[in-house]
Amino acid sequence: MAATFPLITTHHLGKNFGDKLAVNDVSFEVKGGEIFGFLGPNGAGKTTTIKMIVGLLRPSSGSIQVGGYDVQIQAQLAKAITGYVPDTPNLYPKLTGRELLRFIGDLYGIEKGPVERRIEELLRLFDLTEAGNDTIDSYSHGMKQKTALAAALVHDPRVLVLDEPTVGLDPKSARLIKDILRQMAERGAAVFLSTHIMEIAERMCDRIGIIHQGQLIAVGTFNELRSAGSGDSSLEDIFLNLTGGAEDAEIAEVLK
Numbered sequence: 197m198a199a200t201f202p203l204i205t206t207h208h209l210g211k212n213f214g215d216k217l218a219v220n221d222v223s224f225e226v227k228g229g230e231i232f233g234f235l236g237p238n239g240a241g242k243t244t245t246i247k248m249i250v251g252l253l254r255p256s257s258g259s260i261q262v263g264g265y266d267v268q269i270q271a272q273l274a275k276a277i278t279g280y281v282p283d284t285p286n287l288y289p290k291l292t293g294r295e296l297l298r299f300i301g302d303l304y305g306i307e308k309g310p311v312e313r314r315i316e317e318l319l320r321l322f323d324l325t326e327a328g329n330d331t332i333d334s335y336s337h338g339m340k341q342k343t344a345l346a347a348a349l350v351h352d353p354r355v356l357v358l359d360e361p362t363v364g365l366d367p368k369s370a371r372l373i374k375d376i377l378r379q380m381a382e383r384g385a386a387v388f389l390s391t392h393i394m395e396i397a398e399r400m401c402d403r404i405g406i407i408h409q410g411q412l413i414a415v416g417t418f419n420e421l422r423s424a425g426s427g428d429s430s431l432e433d434i435f436l437n438l439t440g441g442a443e444d445a446e447i448a449e450v451l452k
Contacts, residue, residue: 200227200228200229200384201227201228202225202226202227202228202261202386203226203227203228203262203263203354203355203385203386204224204225204226204232204249204260204261204262204355204386204388205224205225205226205260205261206222206223206224206225206245206248206249206258206259206260207223207258207259207260207261208221208222208223208257208258208259209221209222209223209245209248209255209257209258209259209260210222210255210256210257210258211241211244211245211248211253211255211256211257212256217410218241218244218410219241219244219245219248219255219407219410220241220409220410220411221258221411222241222245222258222407222410222411222412223258223412224405224412224415226386226387226388226403227386228354228384228385228386229381229382229384229385229386230381230386230387230402230403231377231378231381231387231389231400231401231402232386232387232388232389232401232402232403232404232405233389233390233391233396233397233400233401233403233404233405234246234388234389234390234391234404234405234407235390235391235392235394235397235404235405235406235407235435236390236406236407236408236439237408237439240407240408240409240410240439241407241409241410241411242359242390242407243283243359243390245407246357246359246388246390248260248267249262249267249357249388250267250275250278250280250357251267251268251271251274251275254268255268261274262274262277262278262355263277263278263354263355265277276304276351277353277354277355278353278354278355278356278357279348279349279351279353279355279356279357280348280356280357280358281341281344281345281348281356281357281358281359281361282344282359283359283360283363283390285340285341285343285344287332287340287343287344287347288332289331289332289333290331290332290333291331291332292328292329292330292331292332293319293324293327293328293329293330293332293335293343293346294315294319294328294329296332296343296347297311297314297315297318297319297343297346297347297350298311298312298315300347300350300351301314301315301350301351304350304351306350306351311350314350314352315328315350318346318349318350319346321346321376322342322343322345322346322372323342323372324339324342324343324346327339337364337365338364338365338366338369341361341362341363341364341365341369341373342369342372342373345358345361345373345376349376349380353385354384354385354386355385355386355388356377356380356385356386356387356388357388357389358377358387358388358389358390359389359390360390360391360392361373361377361389361391362374362391362393362396363392370396374396374400377389377400378400381402389401394430394431394432394435397431398418398430398431401418402417403415403416403417404416404417404418404421404431406421406435406438406439408438408439408440413438413439414434414438418431421434422434
């Protein structure tokens with residue numbers, strides 16, 4: 197990974213929902229050319245952090261820069277260079293795959309010729325060419341996931357944010373998405389993804405952040421996290437020890 201400047205920066209980020217503090221003083225950077233894995237138990241603050249990065253939630257405190265743009269003050273500029281795939285993509289079911297990608301291209305102001313070439317390139321890349329003229333409500337879960345990622349890539353974003361991108365995918369589709377994310381990073385994009393699949397984070401992420409109860413409790417490469425801990429051999433062990441899941445696992449083993 198070539199050293200470059202940060203494309204995502206959070207400064208003392210916080211988010212309250214009434215009396216509940218969902219994200220508490222979270223600061224980190226994601227550089228261009230880097231795949232950054234964001235891990236945490238359910239309810240730890242992952243999706244809330246992601247929604248603040250892409251401008252869907254306003255922080256209660258702190259700030260976020262994407263590509264050097266303040267997400268709150270320069271929202272349109274930040275969003276113009278960002279692609280986003282939520283954990284449950286809400287696609288327009290009565291559009292065909294091609295129509296959806298064309299619509300996204302129009303939103304980003306891409307001219308007709310270039311956007312049509314880009315659409316065919318993405319449909320071919322995701323093995324969706326034959327299904328491109330079918331309505332999205334006829335797609336399988338995996339096809340919808342791939343269509344959502346294709347839509348996030350139409351404008352060739354410099355920053356790609358994904359929330360659980362491989363959930364429910366067959367091994368072939370999951371491998372395809374992992375390969376595409378690596379290619380994006382090699383071209384200089386910053387890729388930020390949350391996942392519950394430790395194998396994905398361990399094998400493909402250049403650095404990993406672990407959030408627990410709204411606080412970022414560890415950031416580093418896999419080797420750095422392992423060296424800072426008790427020498428655990430796997431990311432799963434490191435994660436469980438840092439978040440208290442190891443104790444739960446021992447209790448579950450005893451109760452078998």
